Amino acid sequence: MSPKDDVSKAEPQKSQEQVLDDELSWEYPVARLRALQKQIRTPNPKNPGYIRQIANNKLWVHKRIATLLDEGSFEEIGLISGKPSENGSPDGFTPANCVMGWGKIRDRKVFVTADDFSVRGGHADGGIQGKAAYGETLARRGRVPLIRLLDGSSGGGSVATYLSIGATYIPGLAGLGQCMDAMAVVPVASALVGPVVGLAAAKAAISHFTVMVKGLSQLFAAGPPVVRQATFEDLSKEALGGWEIHATNGTVDNVATSEVEAYDQIRTFLSYLPSSIFSLPPVLSSVAAHDTRERREEELIRIIPRRRARPYDVRKLIQLIVDRDDGSESSFFEIGMTWGKNIVTGFARLDGRPVGVLSSDCTANGGAIDALGSQKTTRFVNLCDHFGLPILNLVDQPGFAIGTIAEKMATIRHGAGALAALYHASVPIFTVILRRAFGVAGGAFADPDDGFGKRVAWPSGDWGSLPLEGGIEAAYKRQLDVCKTEEEREQLMTDLLAQFEDVRSPLKTAHKFGIEEIIDPRDTRPMACDWIAHVYEHVLPQVVTLRQARFGWDAKPSSGKGYKL
Known part of the structure; x- marks a missing residue:
């Protein structure tokens, strides 16, 4: 008996005119399509994968996307990709374990790819080959940020696949090329929301955040x-790769x-x-409704101790300079607080304009930059x-960390990478020598070779080839x-x-x-706001225009040789 016969049994008896109309229209196929779409978008509380997901305090994949994006903004691509049941019934359909599509965050368009761990734990044999890679290409060509919600192997293989195809195979890039292409053009952010292994671990590393x-x-x-088979280490998932390892x-x-x-962090x-x-x-x-570019913080005149060996709170110092988004909360969003602790990095705004913030933390090894701080x-x-x-x-910046540990960690080699990054940076840099x-x-750090920079010092400045x-x-x-x-x-x-x-007085240096x-x-914020306004109005637009003229519409990296069309 055909699927159509099954459906017709549950339906009221149709007239001859209705039967003729069905044969001449697409109402019935569309109805079946809608039923399948509804079934995929509706969680099945009896499904073992879904039950396991909820038991592990994890959101279901469609709930994750709804939580991330603006309400009602998700437009899914490839919704009905998957494995149909043998009789064609929607109830037996197994969807692909990659959910992807367009959406909006704070009314800006983005592209999302999300793993569905409830289907084969995210393995490739539970999904559709190339779906995630296709999505990354769409994000790049659409020139919108790409967000990955990683949970599982995200396209990695399972040995069970060998039996189904009757052979083993030489592993390919499995879409990593498209991952790197996207990195070259659009912001890429990844949230690790489950065990991330193999290909998904590589994707996490191939991200901007x-x-x-x-x-x-x-x-x-x-x-x-x-790991147990290879090294005889008997470890839990958390002991092997938990946040305390990889966030440090x-x-x-x-x-x-x-x-x-x-x-929320990804949105920010x-x-x-x-x-x-x-x-x-x-x-x-x-931003003008919450803050002013002329704000002068009295606390800045005393935040650096007169005794040079005493520490201070550099994060508080940053917050006193940058915008207050809602009148009280600082716009500073720190990135990498748990690693490379002698260096502080993050984003903020000055008069509403985004800026990167780079500093040292004198409370971590005196602020001396080590191997991890250099990488950061x-x-x-x-x-x-x-x-x-x-x-x-x-x-x-008191200089490179010294001693046997610093030498064993190859501080100078990693430090040279940091110096090169500062030297080759083409964006304008506003340098304030605090101490x-x-x-x-x-x-x-005190004299980066940038495009349109500005450099000033506070009266607490103290510099030289060596600490005095x-x-x-x-x-x-x-x-x-x-x-x-x-x-x-x-x-x-x-x-x-x-x-x-x-x-050693900085005034003597200024005389020369x-x-x-x-x-x-106290003049730091007003001065920085004036500088950033000039940069956004007269410098950055030229950079964007040159990129557009040079790379064209479908910019794509080519083996480290720039972009190809």
Whole structure:
């Protein structure tokens, strides 16, 4: 008996005219299509995969997308891709485990690809070959941000596939090429909302922003069973690849306490970036209602301690300078707080205009930049440069971390990468020397070679080839070594420091035009706002115009040789 006969049994008896009308129209096929669409979009509480998803405190894939996007904005692509039942009934249909389509976030168009872990745990043999890669290509060509909700292997294989195809196979890129193509043109953000392994782990790394959910997501090249077989380590998913591992080694940028918070972080991250490299970052024209560019914070005049060895809160300092989005909350969105802690990076706004923020944290190893801090700097500066975000560069850099641990971590090699990123950055950089700028690292941060930059210093500025205290120890070693007592040595050090105290004043450097301006710290925000307005009005538009003229519509990277059409 045909599927049509099954349906007709449940329907009222039709007249001869109605039967004739069905044969001449498409009402019946459309009705079956709608029934299938409804079945796919409606969770089945009896489905084992769905039951497992809810039991693990995870949102169902369509609920995830609805939570992320503006209400009612999702336009799915490939909704009925999947495996039909043998008799064609919608009830037995198994949808592909990749859900994707267009949507909006804060009324800006985006593209979303989401894994459905309830179907074969996200493995390729439960999905449709090339669907996710097709979506990434659409995002790039449509020049809109791409968001991935990763849960499972996201296209990775399962050994069960070998039996179904009757052979093994040489693994291909499985869409990673399209992932890298998208990275070159549009912002890519990934939320890890479950165990992420294999291909999905690579996708997470091939993103401009990644966020894990505590206790819900893990990331690894191979899961516990494979690890147990290869290394004899018997580990849980959390012990192998939980957030405490990957949020501290730089594999992921941020951590959230829930799926809802993870999606909120992605929305915030994208709010600072343009839709593609061919457009300007979005400007908030309503910021004047909450803040003013002329705001001068009295607290800035005393935030840097007069005693140079004392720490201060650099995040508070940043918040005093950047916009307050709603009159009280700072616009500063930190990226990578849990790793490379001697460096602080994030996005903010100045007079409504997005800007990258780069600084050091003197409470973490004195602010000295180490291997992870160098990697963090490189990644962030390259991100800002790629999407045309000017950088607010707040410098308090005592130099590279030193000692045996620093040498074993290849600090100089990673540090050279950070220096290169600063040197090659073409976006304008507004540099404010807050306090220290010593050695090679201090020089690179305090004097980046940018396009249209500006540099000023606060009266607390302190710079040189070496920190004065350590430099005196080296320069006057012979005199200090001949001291007969510790008291005599300390007195000589005090006398030498007194001789140098006058020449270390930043005003002496300004007299010789070694620094362009020494400013009142309270003038930092008004000055930065004036600078950023000029950059957005007269510098960045030219950059975008040149990119459009050079790369054309369907820009695509080609083996590191730029873009090809």
